[in-house]
Amino acid sequence: MSGYSRVQESRTCHCDMRNTVFKWRFEIGIMLVLIGLTLLNVKPYGWNITALFHMDSYVASLDPPPENFVVLSVPGFDGEQYYQIAKHIPLLSTQEGRKTLRSLPPGVYAYQRILLPLTAFILSAGQERGLPYAFLGINLISLMLIFVLMRRLWNVPTLYALALALCPAAILGLHFNITEPLTLLLLTLFIGRFRNKETLDFTGSLLLTLILLSREVNVLLLGFVTVYLFWRRNWKALPHLILPAVIFCLWQLVLASIFGSAPFFMNTSTGQWPGNGVWTLVTGGYGGITRYSLSALSILFLLILPGIVWTTGTLQRERKIRFLSAGALCFLIVMLLLPREVFGSVTGVGRVVTPVYPFLLMEAMEKRSPAARGIASVILVLGLITAIGFALTIHPYTLAG
Numbered sequence: 001m002s003g004y005s006r007v008q009e010s011r012t013c014h015c016d017m018r019n020t021v022f023k024w025r026f027e028i029g030i031m032l033v034l035i036g037l038t039l040l041n042v043k044p045y046g047w048n049i050t051a052l053f054h055m056d057s058y059v060a061s062l063d064p065p066p067e068n069f070v071v072l073s074v075p076g077f078d079g080e081q082y083y084q085i086a087k088h089i090p091l092l093s094t095q096e097g098r099k100t101l102r103s104l105p106p107g108v109y110a111y112q113r114i115l116l117p118l119t120a121f122i123l124s125a126g127q128e129r130g131l132p133y134a135f136l137g138i139n140l141i142s143l144m145l146i147f148v149l150m151r152r153l154w155n156v157p158t159l160y161a162l163a164l165a166l167c168p169a170a171i172l173g174l175h176f177n178i179t180e181p182l183t184l185l186l187l188t189l190f191i192g193r194f195r196n197k198e199t200l201d202f203t204g205s206l207l208l209t210l211i212l213l214s215r216e217v218n219v220l221l222l223g224f225v226t227v228y229l230f231w232r233r234n235w236k237a238l239p240h241l242i243l244p245a246v247i248f249c250l251w252q253l254v255l256a257s258i259f260g261s262a263p264f265f266m267n268t269s270t271g272q273w274p275g276n277g278v279w280t281l282v283t284g285g286y287g288g289i290t291r292y293s294l295s296a297l298s299i300l301f302l303l304i305l306p307g308i309v310w311t312t313g314t315l316q317r318e319r320k321i322r323f324l325s326a327g328a329l330c331f332l333i334v335m336l337l338l339p340r341e342v343f344g345s346v347t348g349v350g351r352v353v354t355p356v357y358p359f360l361l362m363e364a365m366e367k368r369s370p371a372a373r374g375i376a377s378v379i380l381v382l383g384l385i386t387a388i389g390f391a392l393t394i395h396p397y398t399l400a401g
Helices: 003-023 025-045 049-053 057-062 078-087 089-093 095-101 108-112 115-123 128-153 158-165 168-176 180-197 202-214 216-231 235-259 276-282 291-318 323-336 356-367 370-391
Strands: 070-072 397-399
Touching: 025 049, 025 128, 025 158, 025 168, 025 370, 049 070, 049 078, 049 128, 049 168, 057 070, 078 089, 078 108, 078 115, 078 128, 089 095, 089 115, 095 235, 108 235, 115 128, 115 180, 115 202, 128 158, 128 168, 128 180, 158 356, 158 370, 168 180, 168 370, 180 202, 180 216, 180 323, 180 356, 202 216, 202 235, 216 235, 216 323, 276 291, 291 323, 291 356, 291 370, 323 356, 356 370
Parallel strands: none
Antiparallel strands: 070 397
């Protein structure tokens, strides 16, 4: 090969590489954003990714973590529970192990959300030291795949794909090592497939089963899909609802046999009327105006109420019950009815009703009106503000061991 040919080949290779990088510039950009946010979260803790679990000293005293595990001096968050479930997965396989679980944190309620800890256990090959990397990897890859699915598979404009991958639930999931990123990925797959097919097949049934095992509140999605199929008189699809319903009930029975009660029926909001959380928030019942109440007020006045007005208007104009618009309105109303325990901060109201984000953003993507772009922009901005706010919140800590 002549020197000229080699130079031309080299230029062609460099050109192809530049074209590939340019083509995937948004995907590369969002991965850098997610990695950057993770680094911001762990920098105050000596770059130790175990800080993402937010384990507190009380739980660490009951079930000690490995050496150099970050233990906070403030109350912990759900991530610590998923970590403990993941490291105790082997105990579920023996009678003696199941008996031991009753005396270890977390309680039975967290075990409903078995999918994330089980996936982390499998990816870490059962090695406790590998669990922090497995959890972080699951969350980063889940959010990246959401963006790729939206842009590459469904040709969704970048704004809507970004808004879903960086919505408040996604950001909170990344910050606290909790189940929302994986749940969002499964919801995006399920809702996207259902939107295209308007029916439920075995793959959809399997996705719905995994969604229920990722977070028990998603039983509301099962209920919504059931009602929608009846409304459309899609009788052939109804049998596919059996698998998720049966698996969900069986898992509840398994947990009841181990811990003595079915966690789904544990109600922390007994005696509250629907909407008590919103009423408490707007009347200053959470201690007046604080950064926590402001974050919840932002979700209420910038997302929930405008979203309800927009989706209601869409349904009225079209005079037709559509899957996306009806689903978005349904879950926005659910958010409005959340109890007092959930509405005090973005950490509750911003993530609990996870299906609202893919429903609302896919509906906005289909409309692509100024109002739809406004809703997507609000979700994206709320997510980024949440990310910055939590990254700048530093807690006192010690290292285990």
